[in-house]
Amino acid sequence: xxxxxxxxxxxxxxxxxxxxxxxxxxxxxxxxxxxxxxxxxxxxxxxxxxxxxxxxxxxxxxxxxxxxxxxxxxxxxxxxxxxxxxxxxxxxxxxxxxxxxxxxxxxxxxxxxxxxxxxxxxxxxxxxxxxxxxxxxxxxxxxxxxxxxxxxxxxxxxxxxxxxxxxxxxxxxxxxxxxxxxxxxxxxxxxxxxxxxxxxxxxxxxxxxxxxxxxxxxxxxxxxxxxxxxxxxxxxxxxxxxxxxxxxxxxxxxxxxxxxxxxxxxxxxxxxxx
Amino acid sequence: xxxxxxxxxxxxxxxxxxxxxxxxxxxxxxxxxxxxxxxxxxxxxxxxxxxxxxxxxxxxxxxxxxxxxxxxxxxxxxxxxxxxxxxxxxxxxxxxxxxxxxxxxxxxxxxxxxxxxxxxxxxxxxxxxxxxxxxxxxxxxxxxxxxxxxxxxxxxxxxxxxxxxxxxxxxxxxxxxxxxxxxxxxxxxxxxxxxxxxxxxxxxxxxxxxxxxxxxxxxxxxxxxxxxxxxxxxxxxxxxxxxxxxxxxxxxxxxxxxxxxxxxxxxxxxxxxx
Numbered sequence: 001x002x003x004x005x006x007x008x009x010x011x012x013x014x015x016x017x018x019x020x021x022x023x024x025x026x027x028x029x030x031x032x033x034x035x036x037x038x039x040x041x042x043x044x045x046x047x048x049x050x051x052x053x054x055x056x057x058x059x060x061x062x063x064x065x066x067x068x069x070x071x072x073x074x075x076x077x078x079x080x081x082x083x084x085x086x087x088x089x090x091x092x093x094x095x096x097x098x099x100x101x102x103x104x105x106x107x108x109x110x111x112x113x114x115x116x117x118x119x120x121x122x123x124x125x126x127x128x129x130x131x132x133x134x135x136x137x138x139x140x141x142x143x144x145x146x147x148x149x150x151x152x153x154x155x156x157x158x159x160x161x162x163x164x165x166x167x168x169x170x171x172x173x174x175x176x177x178x179x180x181x182x183x184x185x186x187x188x189x190x191x192x193x194x195x196x197x198x199x200x201x202x203x204x205x206x207x208x209x210x211x212x213x214x215x216x217x218x219x220x221x222x223x224x225x226x227x228x229x230x231x232x233x234x235x236x237x238x239x240x241x242x243x244x245x246x247x248x249x250x251x252x253x254x255x256x257x258x259x260x261x262x263x264x265x266x267x268x269x270x271x272x273x274x
Numbered sequence: 275x276x277x278x279x280x281x282x283x284x285x286x287x288x289x290x291x292x293x294x295x296x297x298x299x300x301x302x303x304x305x306x307x308x309x310x311x312x313x314x315x316x317x318x319x320x321x322x323x324x325x326x327x328x329x330x331x332x333x334x335x336x337x338x339x340x341x342x343x344x345x346x347x348x349x350x351x352x353x354x355x356x357x358x359x360x361x362x363x364x365x366x367x368x369x370x371x372x373x374x375x376x377x378x379x380x381x382x383x384x385x386x387x388x389x390x391x392x393x394x395x396x397x398x399x400x401x402x403x404x405x406x407x408x409x410x411x412x413x414x415x416x417x418x419x420x421x422x423x424x425x426x427x428x429x430x431x432x433x434x435x436x437x438x439x440x441x442x443x444x445x446x447x448x449x450x451x452x453x454x455x456x457x458x459x460x461x462x463x464x465x466x467x468x469x470x471x472x473x474x475x476x477x478x479x480x481x482x483x484x485x486x487x488x489x490x491x492x493x494x495x496x497x498x499x500x501x502x503x504x505x506x507x508x509x510x511x512x513x514x515x516x517x518x519x520x521x522x523x524x525x526x527x528x529x530x531x532x533x534x535x536x537x538x539x540x541x542x543x544x545x546x547x548x
Contacts, residue, residue, distance in 0.1 A: 031376070031379075032380070033380055033383070060326075101399075109307070124398070124399050125376055125397035125398050170501075204488040206497070207487070207488035210484055220480060223498070224497070225495075225498065227444075237497075
């Protein structure tokens with residue numbers, strides 16, 4: 001089995017895909033769009049894409065690509081806490097320059113300014129690239145903010161672990177595929193994700209759509225509007241529901257109102273690590 | 275008047291702040307969190323922050339920061355189309371290496387692979403940094419994908435203009451301040467943004483909240499759920515409404531249901547450029 005993910009090795013996507021599919025062939029791909037295309041074109045069996053992750057790009061890009069350019073189904077969701085670490089070549093030397101992705105530097109700002117007030121922060125394109133820069137300059141007092149896989153891959157040691165300022169900060173990934181894969185992680189709940197496009201001539205259309213869930217006792221856990229790129233000021237809606245047999249009737253009712261419903265998938269949520 | 279924005283000079287935030295406040299003192303700040311803090315601590319009169327922009331970081335970071343860490347009010351929204359350009363030192367030389375932010379490279383992928391199939395793409399931390407790299411290596415066949423302000427500031431020339439693959443791709447910015455500022459741009463509409471926190475013990479709470487708008491004929495243009503960082507699986511909701519005198523009654527009704535309502539601002543939307 002081959003799984004495409006947003007590389008390089010050492011990224012948070014790599015950590016998620018490795019935890020979920022420890023025995024699969026893991027193929028790093030350069031951009032989010034390319035990951036989804038690799039799956040669409042049948043070059044891989046599964047694809048893993050970040051859908052809520054402040055480091056590897058906005059959720060919007062994934063959601064827009066899946067909605068506008070793809071017919072792929074979501075077959076699993078992986079939730080991974082963001083854990084940042086300070087990686088160095090030599091743990092006895094205090095870092096003078098700290099490299100990382102701008103968001104990872106932002107996530108560790110308080111820790112770094114308290115413990116290493118003299119060190120300057122240098123933003124680079126990814127956390128994995130930061131680790132590579134540190135590896136390539138072993139004689140300099142460089143450090144990288146990245147995850148522990150990057151330490152393994154680039155031969156660095158953690159000077160400090162778990163240095164993110166906000167403890168509870170998860171990243172979420174979707175697995176695209178044909179059927180539910182075996183995932184080597186504990187599963188917590190089952191969800192359904194729908195994409196709704198509302199008709200222009202239906203006043204209060206979103207209220208009507210949500211009513212079809214409310215009176216059936218279907219729990220909505222997330223809702224997001226995204227602009228339809230065809231018409232300025234028009235939106236489609238991504239809605240997460242707790243899996244429930246009544247969802248199919250809600251979908252029929254919405255369709256009878258003229259609402260376009262696309263089922264992006266019914267899938268389990270897996271916890272990456274505590 | 276002094277306005278803080280997410281730097282460096284040549285970023286998309288810079289373009290927005292310069293169009294909106296051509297006569298103000300514009301102060302670049304390194305991170306989103308620092309931009310908001312500069313305003314909160316009274317060091318500037320206004321702050322401009324991206325709230326929907328795939329290049330300068332996710333909207334989530336701004337919204338979370340405003341909701342969790344700030345009491346600032348939104349006094350204006352600036353909408354700016356994303357226009358990418360290929361900038362070089364010497365327009366007679368074909369680029370061999372093209373530098374930019376990963377999202378900007380993704381946005382121009384089709385154009386670059388069609389017109390410069392031999393050139394390699396190099397992701398860096400920002401579009402402005404890409405322009406700086408090109409400026410600093412005038413003898414090499416380097417190019418940057420960035421906006422035209424970066425060309426002005428770094429002394430580059432556009433080899434091609436408007437090279438983004440998707441024509442209609444806007445970025446949105448909020449201006450934080452005490453009262454509505456004078457903005458040198460045409461205004462299109464007036465909006466109200468509310469942040470709702472729903473009580474746990476109110477079944478179908480989001481449906482009830484939306485009902486208070488629907489039966490009053492208040493148009494909802496955007497809705498987004500964001501995790502409350504205090505309790506896993508709980509959300510707050512950011513809702514944009516077309517400005518309407520009845521919104522205050524809807525807020526009173528929601529509060530009587532136990533819903534916590536915070537008014538983030540009532541403000542005009544300004545169009546940056548066509």
